[in-house]
Amino acid sequence: MPDNADTEQFNADELEAPTWLNAQFIGDVLSNYEKCPELKVTDLKITPASAQGDHYASVMFRTTAEYTTAKGKFSKPLIIKTMPEQEGHKKDMLSESHLFSTEIGAYTKALPEFERILREAGDNTKLYVPCIYHSLEPRQVMIFEDLVPQGYSVIRNRPVKEEELKTVFSKLAKWHAVSMKVMNEQPDFLKEFKYGLIEMPTLMSDPMVTSGMGSFIRMLEKTPELGKYKPYFEKIKDDYMQRMADVLQEYRKNIKSDGYYVMCHGDFHLRNMMFKENGDVMFVDFQICNLCPITIDLTYSVYMLMNPEQRWDLGKDLINYYFSVLEETLKKVGYKGELPTQAGLWKQIHRHKFYDFFLMTTFLPMILAIKENKLKMNEIIQDSETRELAFSFDFFVDEIKKLLPKFEELGYFKDL
Incomplete structure (x- = not known):
């Protein structure tokens, strides 16, 4: 202790x-x-x-x-x-997952290959910290060198700075670009990375995930300025989870000829990054890395990583910056496929709007309450009254007052 x-x-x-x-x-x-x-x-x-x-x-x-x-x-x-050994909600929720096998594969196979390709192109970007031990039997364990003595730390009690976010999106763009090259030239190399959020059935059926839309609609009903948006969410409440799943599984089940696909991080939020005073950032926790649309990490970052001011414009400036690094890196590493376009990226983000709806109505209220030190994660996950409370805080309602008019402006509520 x-x-x-x-x-x-x-x-x-x-x-x-x-x-x-x-x-x-x-x-x-x-x-x-x-x-x-x-x-x-x-x-x-x-x-x-x-x-x-x-x-x-x-x-x-x-x-x-x-x-x-x-x-x-x-x-x-x-x-x-x-993995959790104590009996309880956490152990039950994670019992049927592929978290450790996925993360071991990321550290021992995918990320080393990505770094090798970057090195050949003259780019010394470090994508991961070495894993010094891993096992799946008799228990699931991974051991790493601690980054804290090396000067890295998690940002907890302050907003992330613009320059720090640019470093984050630059590194993500390089990772995504190299994964596109690997998927194009070695289509079977990453085939085992097929377990994202949707492939965690115990999690996706948990009330933490399934109850968000109901709480969100109740919040709209109680807020005079937002009442006009209630019919849109009432209309999708019965099938939004399936339509969100269709987005996440598009590469595996319904690949689009004009889609952009990468190996994504899958849980791209601030607590899964460690920053160094010299400006470097190291990503950690690759447990749900999977092959999916390029939008998954980007849209997730809007709600789980960015500051409110950036979120109100759906991360436009940072995502455009990300795209510039993506395009530059694809050219640098000799990508042989058709190059993505910025317009094509935004078209795909718009097409995947049900992922926005899911994140905004389910994960955003929780992450904001945690960041504001109003609620604890384990209580939000396990207690329905605590979860409901997350939707009532002014800082969440104020965000929704900015986001829903933006969705309306972009045409997100058409053809639901």
């Missing part, structure tokens, strides 16, 4: 490490990684690795391993990521 810490700031299942996470286990991992059979761990301090609200789909610990080898004494800061 953390010493002299307010345990309320941590996830409850990260307060005490499982018994298997001990000096013997870490010693075996480091001995194998450093090819040093005589390595022996002499001290191991284990604490929670993340704050409440940072994540939900895993259990994470931070440790510093003190160890000896024939060359002397050393220490290595590590992050250990594993």
Whole structure:
């Protein structure tokens, strides 16, 4: 348990490490990684690795391993990521997922290949931190070098700056561009990345996900300025989940000749990024990487990453900046397919408007309440009254007062 810490700031299942996470286990991992059979761990301090609200789909610990080898004494800061072992909602919701196999594949296969292609093109962008250990049996575990001692940190108590966001979208554009090249030239190389949000049936049937539209419609009804929009959402309430699923699964089930497809991150929000003072950003948590429309990370970022002022224009400036880097990188790496166009990208974003509707009515109220420190993630996920409360805060209602007229201006409510 953390010493002299307010345990309320941590996830409850990260307060005490499982018994298997001990000096013997870490010693075996480091001995194998450093090819040093005589390595022996002499001290191991284990604490929670993340704050409440940072994540939900895993259990994470931070440790510093003190160890000896024939060359002397050393220490290595590590992050250990594993699946929930405590019985309860989290374990149940994630029980049938492919989260760890997907993330292991991203770290060991996809991202190394993406970096290799960038290096060949003279681009030294770093896309991921090395994974020093992974397993699926007897338990699902991944271990990484800790980025915090390297100067990286998660932004929690302030808005993300414009320059930081440009760094984020530049790196995302390079990743997407290289994945387009791989999908074009090696169509089977990434075929196992087929498990996004929709392929998590326990999650997608959870009230956290399914109850959002009802709460949203009730909020519209109570807000005089927004009442005129209620009929649009009443009209789609019975099939918006399926139409959103059609967007997410388009590459796998209904590929379009004019569609742009990439390997996306899938959960592209601020707590899945770590920033360094020199301006670099490192993406983490690749558990739902999958092949899908290029819009998935972009639209998700509008609601889960951007500041309100950027969201009110649906991220226009940042997405156009992203596109400029995407186009430049595709040319740099020798992409052989037809180059995407900025107009084509926005046409696709418009065509995928049901993903906007889902995110705005379900995830946005939750993420805003968490960012404003009004509600805790585990309470929102597990308690219906707490979830309903997220729709009543002025900061959420004020956002909707900006977003719905924008949707109307763009024609999102036509032909529903």
